[in-house]
Amino acid sequence: MTELSAPAAGGDTSPLGPALVEEATKKSGLVWVRGEGPERALWHLWHEGAMYLIGDGGDEQPLPGLTDGGTAEVTVRSKDKGGRLIAWAASVREVEPRSELWETVAPELKGKRLNAVDSDGVLDRWARDCRLLCLTPVSSTTDLPDGSLAAAPADSPVTTRRPAPAALPRLLLGRKRKRG
Incomplete structure (x- = not known):
């Protein structure tokens, strides 16, 4: 595990942080x-002290605001309950396609990629079209925020479902009207 630097203000000072x-x-x-943009839910791989993300190409996850040399904040959720466990700051660097590190991490990421359309050619497609990012922890915090972390939904042309027409249950369930 990479050693974390001094924690940010209010950060975790416990040796259990890393x-x-x-x-x-x-x-x-x-x-x-x-990163620089909105917070996004992303799948990832933890490998030798850092978290790796693949995306920004075709059918892969978008990585907006994550740039080489930048920073990011990662919030980790509980796998069973979905609640916030810990947040940590990371330095971001891009891994060159087909480099030694890329050749080590990309096959492991492939194993975690669910429902890939072209599982045989996914590594070639990633090398050609995607970015592999390494997020290395620099500080952590276990302090829970005072307020809600809920964000407003992103703008979308999708509308809220309208009430079902009154006749729909009869049509779906095949009930016929009684004749008097």
């Missing part, structure tokens, strides 16, 4: 990541 970051992130299949 261990908690690693264990929680390893076990969570989904994390929330915020």
